[in-house]
Amino acid sequence: MGTTVTDEKARAEAIKKIEAERPRLEFGGAVWDYAPAPESKDHVRLEKRYGLFIGGKFAPPRSKKYFSTINPATEEVLAEVAEAGAADVDAAVRSAEEAHRKYWSRLAPAERGKYVYRIARLLQEKSRELAVLETLNGGKPIKESRDVDVPLAAAHFFYHAGWADKLEYAFPRHRVSSIGVCGQIIPWNFPLLMAAWKIAPALACGNTVVLKPAETTPLTSLHLAKICEEADLPPGVVNIVPGAGETGAHLVNHPRVRKIAFTGSTEVGKLIQRATAGTGKRLTLELGGKAANIIFEDAAIDQAVEGIISGIYFNQGHVCCAGSRLLVQESIAETVLAKLADRIETLRLGDPLDKNTDVGAINSKMQLEKIREMVASGIEEGAEIHQSSCSIPARGFWFPPTFFTGVAQSHRIAREEIFGPVLAVMTFRTPDEAVEKANNIPYGLSAGVWTDKGSKIFKITAKMKAGVVWANTFNKFDPSSPFGGYKESGFGREGGVHGLRAYVALSGE
Amino acid sequence: MQRGEVSRESVEVRKTYKLYIGGEFVRTESGRYDPIESPKKKLLANVSRGSRKDLRDAVAKARTAQAGWASKTAYLKGQILYRMAEMLEGRAGSFEDLLRESRGTTAAAAKREVRAAIDRLVHYAGWSDKFGALLGTVNPVASSYFDFSVPEPMGVVGIFAPESPDLLGLVTHLAPAIVSGNAVVVLVSERSPIASLEFAEVLATSDLPAGVVNLISGRKEELAPHLARHMDVNAIADAGEDTALSKSVAEDAAVNVKRVRRYAIRDYYRENAQGLDFIEAFTEIKTTWHPIGV
Numbered sequence: 001m002g003t004t005v006t007d008e009k010a011r012a013e014a015i016k017k018i019e020a021e022r023p024r025l026e027f028g029g030a031v032w033d034y035a036p037a038p039e040s041k042d043h044v045r046l047e048k049r050y051g052l053f054i055g056g057k058f059a060p061p062r063s064k065k066y067f068s069t070i071n072p073a074t075e076e077v078l079a080e081v082a083e084a085g086a087a088d089v090d091a092a093v094r095s096a097e098e099a100h101r102k103y104w105s106r107l108a109p110a111e112r113g114k115y116v117y118r119i120a121r122l123l124q125e126k127s128r129e130l131a132v133l134e135t136l137n138g139g140k141p142i143k144e145s146r147d148v149d150v151p152l153a154a155a156h157f158f159y160h161a162g163w164a165d166k167l168e169y170a171f172p173r174h175r176v177s178s179i180g181v182c183g184q185i186i187p188w189n190f191p192l193l194m195a196a197w198k199i200a201p202a203l204a205c206g207n208t209v210v211l212k213p214a215e216t217t218p219l220t221s222l223h224l225a226k227i228c229e230e231a232d233l234p235p236g237v238v239n240i241v242p243g244a245g246e247t248g249a250h251l252v253n254h255p256r257v258r259k260i261a262f263t264g265s266t267e268v269g270k271l272i273q274r275a276t277a278g279t280g281k282r283l284t285l286e287l288g289g290k291a292a293n294i295i296f297e298d299a300a301i302d303q304a305v306e307g308i309i310s311g312i313y314f315n316q317g318h319v320c321c322a323g324s325r326l327l328v329q330e331s332i333a334e335t336v337l338a339k340l341a342d343r344i345e346t347l348r349l350g351d352p353l354d355k356n357t358d359v360g361a362i363n364s365k366m367q368l369e370k371i372r373e374m375v376a377s378g379i380e381e382g383a384e385i386h387q388s389s390c391s392i393p394a395r396g397f398w399f400p401p402t403f404f405t406g407v408a409q410s411h412r413i414a415r416e417e418i419f420g421p422v423l424a425v426m427t428f429r430t431p432d433e434a435v436e437k438a439n440n441i442p443y444g445l446s447a448g449v450w451t452d453k454g455s456k457i458f459k460i461t462a463k464m465k466a467g468v469v470w471a472n473t474f475n476k477f478d479p480s481s482p483f484g485g486y487k488e489s490g491f492g493r494e495g496g497v498h499g500l501r502a503y504v505a506l507s508g509e
Numbered sequence: 510m511q512r513g514e515v516s517r518e519s520v521e522v523r524k525t526y527k528l529y530i531g532g533e534f535v536r537t538e539s540g541r542y543d544p545i546e547s548p549k550k551k552l553l554a555n556v557s558r559g560s561r562k563d564l565r566d567a568v569a570k571a572r573t574a575q576a577g578w579a580s581k582t583a584y585l586k587g588q589i590l591y592r593m594a595e596m597l598e599g600r601a602g603s604f605e606d607l608l609r610e611s612r613g614t615t616a617a618a619a620k621r622e623v624r625a626a627i628d629r630l631v632h633y634a635g636w637s638d639k640f641g642a643l644l645g646t647v648n649p650v651a652s653s654y655f656d657f658s659v660p661e662p663m664g665v666v667g668i669f670a671p672e673s674p675d676l677l678g679l680v681t682h683l684a685p686a687i688v689s690g691n692a693v694v695v696l697v698s699e700r701s702p703i704a705s706l707e708f709a710e711v712l713a714t715s716d717l718p719a720g721v722v723n724l725i726s727g728r729k730e731e732l733a734p735h736l737a738r739h740m741d742v743n744a745i746a747d748a749g750e751d752t753a754l755s756k757s758v759a760e761d762a763a764v765n766v767k768r769v770r771r772y773a774i775r776d777y778y779r780e781n782a783q784g785l786d787f788i789e790a791f792t793e794i795k796t797t798w799h800p801i802g803v
Contacts, residue, residue, distance in 0.1 A: 471798060473800050476652065489766075496648050497646050508786075
């Protein structure tokens with residue numbers, strides 16, 4: 001079964017030769033260049049200093065600590081943000097508990113839903129401002145924050161608002177009630193969208209929330225808090241407590257928190273699972289991934305190449321469900337890899353606020369170092385690196401679109417989540433081999449399957465040990481579509497009917 | 510009796526209770542055993558005290574069997590569960606005797622438990638080709654995709670059966686786990702393992718593929734942590750009595766992000782001790798996106 005490393009190397013050599021000899025497609029660069037098309041940031045009202053949002057008010061932290069949050073594309077400080085300590089988290093949880101007990105759990109479900117609808121509408125109204133803010137604070141291209149993050153965040157609130165008075169239909173034969181205070185911890189890759197994934201279903205199901213945004217990207221969550229204020233959401237229903245891991249630990253360990261929802265690394269997820277074991281706290285985990293994107297020889301190749309690109313370079317590869325392992329059928333490997341090498345040259349890396357930018361800044365220095373370390377391991381373990389020759393801005397954190405050929409399954413770049421724009425390419429001969437290689441990993445978040453044959457799609461997608469499988473597409477999301485992992489990619493679903501389960505208590509439990 | 514005359518007495522053939530692993534009746538590799546006595550202190554049998562190695566063998570067999578079992582049609586899985594009910598019905602009398610003798614329960618109570626266990630198997634046999642339609646969804650996404658979610662088995666599920674009722678408790682947790690296509694490794698009741706081990710004979714004659722259900726007797730305190738830490742077990746159904754053990758099991762389960770369901774069922778005879786929720790608990794939702802176009 002499979003090919004030997006030597007075969008892979010020989011093939012990589014051959015591809016390199018073909019690449020060198022073949023006339024290149026000309027995109028930009030020498031032929032023409034794009035004029036800068038930066039999105040204006042004038043309408044974003046940044047504050048110098050942000051407090052914690054507890055009990056419906058922004059207030060200075062009891063911890064007395066603040067941290068700087070920066071623009072990773074320029075390394076400029078955007079604002080100072082309060083860091084929540086143990087006393088702050090405690091105050092937030094108590095405020096959430098009181099809001100749940102005194103008001104939110106007693107409000108008629110349809111009325112609760114109307115508040116959630118208000119938030120959705122305000123997000124739509126402020127979408128331009130929020131998109132720019134998301135790009136400033138996170139480094140992602142404006143076209144992604146504008147077209148994906150913010151509209152989807154609004155859609156999540158709109159979708160879940162409508163569930164508020166229909167939960168009995170989702171859980172027949174059960175009496176449905178809320179759980180109480182939900183502690184929610186979100187990552188930095190989709191800051192506003194993850195806040196929406198967490199807050200919208202929690203509120204719709206009658207719970208109150210203490211949310212900890214990631215330390216590098218707190219700004220859109222804090223602006224979401226302003227939207228909650230503007231929507232006249234009752235004080236304490238949503239509380240936002242920025243901070244790092246320590247703040248998260250206070251939240252996880254707080255005895256009055258009834259449910260923890262965590263999106264982040266598998267490593268931290270395991271710690272949280274351990275910490276909540278036996279406490280009666282409910283837990284959902286959305287953790288890491290190392291998705292296989294499988295390209296069969298009967299796929300529409302150009303579409304598949306676009307799918308590979310969006311699979312791994314969307315959001316700089318800072319995507320838990322990124323298609324970070326390419327499994328391409330041997331018979332088409334040369335063609336696919338030649339096209340891929342061409343295509344990464346056409347990706348425009350640079351100012352995230354520029355509307356033509358495809359690849360933005362890496363979210364943080366720490367993440368950049370991690371990516372570099374993983375890439376170095378790929379080279380050291382004998383894989384061959386292919387990188388876009390794009391120029392890298394002098395300031396900020398950047399990493400060019402990269403892929404490796406000659407990758408063995410045992411290589412770290414084929415087994416560990418890199419969370420950057422780095423793709424590990426492997427080949428296969430038979431569908432069984434593709435399935436075997438795709439599933440041979442502790443993760444199980446997502447997978448991609450590319451073929452024009454319908455029956456093959458159903459056979460292969462059914463065999464993927466992954467919670468989300470994209471056939472002839474990749475990285476698509478929708479609030480009505482359940483998202484979540486198998487195996488070490490976590491448990492529980494977010495979105496759709498199935499996502500509600502994490503935020504309701506059912507009779508008999 | 511005169512010289513040369515042979516007695517007509519027939520000596521009872523006693524049953525040796527073994528573990529049930531990979532469709533075979535095997536002794537524990539550890540060579541250890543525990544004497545099981547009736548409430549009247551009569552020795553009923555020497556029962557294997559399963560070891561970590563037995564567990565690992567069972568998990569390996571379960572893993573090998575799981576994909577094949579899951580790929581059987583829902584209709585066939587339903588028929589096999591129904592046949593389990595048929596086999597239990599055919600041996601109802603001997604199970605009643607076993608329960609009476611091993612637990613000292615009344616004839617009426619023993620009969621009630623066996624009836625309930627049969628009914629529960631019939632209940633889940635009927636779920637086989639229905640739960641998917643109730644747990645699955647077609648999702649109205651705001652883009653041109655056909656998007657649907659279906660329940661799939663989690664894989665290998667470790668079950669800590671309740672101490673009592675040993676037979677009904679075993680069936681209550683085993684049937685919903687396998688009907689969706691999981692394979693299971695069960696730590697049977699520690700105090701009263703005999704009826705559960707006898708149940709292996711029902712399994713073995715029901716056309717259930719070998720390895721789908723594996724039954725281990727022994728000390729839960731010794732075995733449960735190994736199952737909880739096993740890297741090739743996907744989930745745990747914990748209906749054990751020991752809350753301290755449950756807590757440590759739930760902690761250990763984090764090693765590979767196992768799904769843990771704790772069950773504290775007061776009355777196994779109630780209608781809410783069965784149903785769709787028990788099946789859903791050990792399924793995984795898979796969402797598939799497919800473009801709509803020409």
